[in-house]
Amino acid sequence: MSAPQQIAESAIAILRDNDRGSYTVPTKGLYPFQWNWDSCFTALGQSHYDLDRAWIEIETLFAHQWDDGMVPHMVFHEQAPGYFPGPEVWGTDRSTPTSGITQLPVAGFAVHALWKRSGSAFAPRARALLASLDRWHDWFYRTRDPGQTGLVAVIHPWESRDNTIDWDIGFERVPTVGVMEYTRNDTKHADPATRPTKAQYDRYLWLVQHFRSLDWDSTRTHDASPFQIVDPGFNALLIRSAFETAELAETLGETDIAVRNRQWAKQGLAALDTLWDSDAGQYQPYDRVGRNLLHSPSIGGLLPIFAPIPAHRAAAIAETLREIGAAVRYLVPSHHPGDPRFDLKRYWRGPVWLVCNYLITDGLRRVGETELAERIRQDSLDLIQTGGFSEYYDPATGAPLGGGSFSWTAAIVLEFLGHER
Numbered sequence: 001m002s003a004p005q006q007i008a009e010s011a012i013a014i015l016r017d018n019d020r021g022s023y024t025v026p027t028k029g030l031y032p033f034q035w036n037w038d039s040c041f042t043a044l045g046q047s048h049y050d051l052d053r054a055w056i057e058i059e060t061l062f063a064h065q066w067d068d069g070m071v072p073h074m075v076f077h078e079q080a081p082g083y084f085p086g087p088e089v090w091g092t093d094r095s096t097p098t099s100g101i102t103q104l105p106v107a108g109f110a111v112h113a114l115w116k117r118s119g120s121a122f123a124p125r126a127r128a129l130l131a132s133l134d135r136w137h138d139w140f141y142r143t144r145d146p147g148q149t150g151l152v153a154v155i156h157p158w159e160s161r162d163n164t165i166d167w168d169i170g171f172e173r174v175p176t177v178g179v180m181e182y183t184r185n186d187t188k189h190a191d192p193a194t195r196p197t198k199a200q201y202d203r204y205l206w207l208v209q210h211f212r213s214l215d216w217d218s219t220r221t222h223d224a225s226p227f228q229i230v231d232p233g234f235n236a237l238l239i240r241s242a243f244e245t246a247e248l249a250e251t252l253g254e255t256d257i258a259v260r261n262r263q264w265a266k267q268g269l270a271a272l273d274t275l276w277d278s279d280a281g282q283y284q285p286y287d288r289v290g291r292n293l294l295h296s297p298s299i300g301g302l303l304p305i306f307a308p309i310p311a312h313r314a315a316a317i318a319e320t321l322r323e324i325g326a327a328v329r330y331l332v333p334s335h336h337p338g339d340p341r342f343d344l345k346r347y348w349r350g351p352v353w354l355v356c357n358y359l360i361t362d363g364l365r366r367v368g369e370t371e372l373a374e375r376i377r378q379d380s381l382d383l384i385q386t387g388g389f390s391e392y393y394d395p396a397t398g399a400p401l402g403g404g405s406f407s408w409t410a411a412i413v414l415e416f417l418g419h420e421r
Contacts, residue, residue, distance in 0.1 A: 007384060008417050011410035012049055014389050015042065018407045019053075022060045023077060024332050027391065027403035030189040032083060034075040036061060036103035038408050041355055045411025047117050048418055055125050056113055058107060062132040068090055068218055068366035069139030071132075073103035073158060073184055074132035079341045084185045085205065091212050100157045100208070100216040104234055105140065106359075108241025108261075113246045127252050133245045134257045140217050140238060141264055143218040150271030151235050153288050155225040156207050160234050160335065161348040163196035166285045173226040173289065174203040190391075194345045194401045229294075232283035234301030237359070239268040245413045259295030272304060276313065281320035290313040299356050300346075314367040321360070321372060330379045333395040344394050351392040351401055354380050354412040362418075377416050384413060 018025050023034040024042045031038075039061045046054035064075045076097040087097030104213040113135060144152035154160045157167050179202045186195050196204075207227065214220050222228065242265035251260035255275065275293065278294045282301035283296045305317045312331045327337045333339070343349040357380045364373035383393045389409045391402030402410035 004417050007381070008048075008414060011045065011389065011413045011417075014405045014410040015407055017043055017405065019075065019152055022056055022147065023075070024057060024407050027407065029343040030391075030403040032078075033080070034061065036071060037106050037355075040106045043110055043115060043413040044389045045407075047114055048414045051114070051118050051122075055118070055122060058111060058114070058129060059125065061107070062129060064094070064096055064138065065132055066094075066098075068143075069100050069135040070143075070218060071107070071136050072098035073101055074099040082185065084182055084413070085208060089180075089205075089208060092216055098292060099158075100211055100346060102140075103157050103159055105136065105238045105241050106244040108137070108243075108248075109237070109384055111321045112244035115248055115251075123252065126248065126328045127254070130249055130252060130254060130257060134242070134249075134260065136244050137238070137245065137261060137264060139218065144222055146222060150231045150267035151275075151286075152238060153222065153228040153230050154234055155222055156204070156211075157200075157227070160231050161300060162204075163200050163346065164296075164298050164300060164348040165300050165335055165339070166231065166294060166300055167227070167229060168296075168341075169294060170227050170229050170287045170289065171200070171203055175226075176202040177205055177206075179205050180209065190402050192305075194351075195347055202337060225340065226289060230273060230275070230286040230287060231300050231403070235268055235299035236271055236304035236307040236309075239265045244309065264381035264392075269307060269309070272307070272309065272341065273379055275301075277301070278316075281316045281323075297339055299332060299334045299353075299360075302332065305367070306359040307363070309364070309395045311367060313367075315365065318364060318367070318369045318372055321364075321376075325349075325372075325375065328395040330383055330393060330398055331376045332360055334392075337395070345395055345399075345401055347392070347402070350395065352379075352383065352395045353392045354383070354409050356416060358412045380416055381413065384409075389413070 025032050026035055026038045039057050043054040043057040076087045080354050091100050091101045111129050140152045206350055211221050214224055226276055227276055242261040246258045246261040277284045278296050283304050284301055285296060287294055302317055302347050305314050325331050330352050333350050333352055335350050357376050361373040361376050383398050386398030387400030389406050390400035391403060391406045
């Protein structure tokens with residue numbers, strides 16, 4: 001058996017082991033429930049060996065879409081003793097408990113990818129998810145872009161990259177007074193030195209308590225949040241997913257859905273250019289409360305290459321990636337290694353995440369940067385050799401960090417190997 005075959009079999013074994021029948025946990029212990037964008041990447045991996053199961057993964061996620069259109073970032077399918085923050089902290093009062101915030105909107109891209117791999121036999125299932133995607137995208141632009149700028153804001157760090165340096169300035173406005181006593185779950189399963197700090201966690205929980213006091217009313221939470229950051233990476237995923245949703249809608253004859261999603265995507269793409277930083281060679285986050293563009297050269301500003309950004313912007317991002325690649329052994333670190341705030345091991349402040357590598361390589365291939373895309377793909381597979389199927393990795397040594405036997409890492413490996421084949 002060849003090495004790629006062995007790696008693929010190991011990846012499939014991890015996905016099967018984390019499979020709970022209709023949803024997949026990211027990893028045992030650390031993340032024992034269903035997470036939004038995790039499931040979308042997991043479905044892509046599952047499609048390589050079981051297309052029906054891949055559709056079920058995303059269908060299960062959207063079965064818990066809220067009436068207002070939001071798709072929550074967590075679904076608690078089982079009892080959660082010992083997990084924090086569990087359903088009792090969120091207090092969303094749903095028959096199957098969920099969190100009250102959302103997560104990065106990659107589902108539109110994932111559903112269209114599944115459709116292209118499945119064919120017309122899955123048309124009824126694709127059509128049902130299409131309507132749900134349309135409602136979710138509408139929710140974003142109604143509730144997270146009240147000024148109709150074309151760009152949406154995240155109002156809780158857990159909606160995007162939990163402890164990225166991008167949030168630091170805006171996060172200082174979030175109080176910690178009155179935060180409940182708690183015992184964290186994540187530090188029981190992973191080295192605390194690789195996780196968000198207690199000060200950050202206190203603020204995460206203050207926001208949860210604050211939004212709960214507003215009854216999770218999405219028409220109020222944006223303006224009531226002291227934390228409103230326009231994340232370029234988050235918006236790029238939404239833009240790409242809206243374009244993909246429009247294309248699928250056109251294929252299935254859903255003209256109204258196609259027109260709406262294409263309009264949202266085009267407006268978002270034009271607005272995204274207001275976040276461009278020529279000196280940094282990438283996009284930057286915008287603090288909507290502070291009303292200023294932030295200087296934080298993170299992976300969030302490189303992810304827009306996943307959207308159909310202009311060719312000259314994509315070329316500049318490729319050049320930035322080559323510069324970063326000269327400074328680290330493994331691409332792509334989650335923050336620029338030249339920034340003094342860069343941290344090799346702490347979650348989203350430096351380590352490599354294979355899901356981001358996947359999104360970036362997709363964009364690089366679109367603009368013809370095949371050599372750089374192959375460098376990132378090969379670095380990703382090399383990380384499996386050095387650190388197994390880990391949650392994230394040290395970009396200097398390849399050491400495994402966070403949880404092990406991680407579902408979306410396994411899924412992305414299958415995607416990378418499928419591209420090789």
